[in-house]
Amino acid sequence: MNSTNTPNPVHTLTTTPLTDNLVHGAIDIERTARGLLPHRLPAWARAQNTDGQLTMAESQPSGVRLAFRTRATVVELDTVPTKRVYVGxxxxxxGLYDLLVDGRLAAQGSVSGGDTLTIDMSAGTFEHESGKPGTLRFAGLPDEPKTVEIWLPHNETTELVALRTDAPVEPAAPLGEAGRKVWLHHGSSISHGSDAASPTTTWPALAASLGGVDLINLGFGGGALLDPFTARTLRDTPADMISVKMGINVVNADLMRMRAFTPAVHGFLDTIREGHPTTPLLVVSPILCPIHEETPGPGAPDFSTLASGQLRFMAMGDPAERAQGKLTLVSIREELARIVAQRAADDxxxxxxxxxxxxxEADHAELPLPDSLHPxxxxxxxxxxxxxxxxIGALGGPVSI
Incomplete structure (x- = not known):
């Protein structure tokens, strides 16, 4: 089995119209002049957002995949990726596309070209330049009925332009209708998949595969900030189990003090419970991140490392400011544990x-965070x-490991 960006003229391929029911894991799908653009926040929530970082993150299709039944041996997908270029x-x-056949990784590929988003972190500016579609091609698939999934790059905004195969295509069973539970997850860039090898090897995708559940991933790089529109999105999205991983972005954005954090967490959970009153709900505190364990934010890029081609992050706050309510990961874990214990008495x-x-700590000693922030x-x-x-085991999912 192989993949390439060059179409093979030997095979006669038929175009299948790209429709919503071929896309799994997206919250909303925007019709553009070029095709379909999957989103992980609905249009009404995007209209309430003014942050460019979240706009970029929610349009990057972490956990989003095309899913269909076919006996095709050749699959071609035209897309317009958005390549990120960081100044310096x-x-x-x-970005990598993962091809799964009946749930197993069969091939990987990339699409060159596309749009370009140039980001200057020191100036805080974004510049977008349009480009042309590229073609992803997989050949040598088994000539038998099968479920094919194409997981889109978790870190590359991707417009879907055209799907071609050498055999008919029909949508796979919708999420929640194939005997598997739907797991809805929200978190930060770590949940989004920053520094993961490919879209099916982000930790949520791996956990879903090992746990035998279907993933909807609302992990947003830099965007786990207890936004009310995110809580309402979780509230309105059907799911059998829900997890929310919160804390690191609140610290490294230096967004709020403890006085605001506690009621914001309660409000976030209250909103989710409006739509999911008895759904198993797991609150996950931050993984170990030494730069922010005892030191508040803001976090910032260490521009002195850019000359060597390496980007690292550092904490800019003063540990003494915790007495005035500035947040650290230690204080956030303590407060989240207290909040959940209080609420669990009635929930x-x-x-x-x-x-x-x-x-x-033992994991960090063995597998340190390369940029001091992301695994x-x-x-x-x-x-x-x-x-x-x-x-997933604690939430009642059918763990298969």
Whole structure:
């Protein structure tokens, strides 16, 4: 089985119209002049957002995949990816697409070209330049009925332009209708998949695969900030189990003090419960992140490392400011544990997981955070394996490991 960006003229391919029921894991699908653009926040929520970072993150299709039944041996997908270019940083590799056949990874590929988003972190500016579609091609698939999934790059905004195959295509069973529970998750860039190797190896995707559940991933890089529109999105999205991983973005954005944090957490959970009054709900505190354990935010890029082609982050706050209510990961874990214990007295379906059980001091000694903030591919795998047991297992999912 192979993949390439060059169409094969030998095969006669038929175009299948791209429709919503071919796309799994998206909250909303926007019709553009070029095709379909999956979103992980609905249009009404996007209209309430004014943050460019969240706008970028929610349009990056972490956990979003095309899913269909076919006996095709050749699949081609035209897309318009958005390549991110950071001023002063070496070029990023093209985003990866993972091809799964009956749930197993069969091939990977990338699409070159597309749009370009140039980001100057020191100036805080974004510049967008339009480009042309590219073609992803997979060949040599087994000539038999099968379920095909194409997981879109978790870190690359992707417009879907055209799907071509050498055999008819029909949509796969919708989420929640194939005997598997739907797991709805919200978190930060770590949940989004920052520094994971590919879309099916972000820790939520790994946990879902190992745990035998279907994932809807609302992990937003830099965007787990207790926004009311995110809570309402979770409230309105059908799910059999829900987890919310909160804390790191609140610290590194230096967004609020403890006085605001506590009622914001209660309000976030109250809103989710309006739509999911008895759904198993897990609150997950931050994994270990030494720069912010005892030091408040804001967090900031260490621009002195850019010359070597490496981006690292550092904490800019003063540990003494915790007395005035500035937040650290230590204080957030303490408060989240207290809030969940208080609420669980009247909500038996609410649970708490200390993020250090997923990645703690021993893990950091073995698999340190390369940029001082995000886990690498090996750490994503470890977190995913542990969450399949400690998270999905606790929520009542059919863990298969």
């Amino acid at each position: 940083v070496p070029p990023r590799p093209d 038996p379906h609410l649970h708490y997981l200390d993020g250090r059980e997923l990645y703690g 690498d591919a090996a750490a994503h795998r470890r977190i995913g394996e542990r969450f399949a047991d400690l998270g």
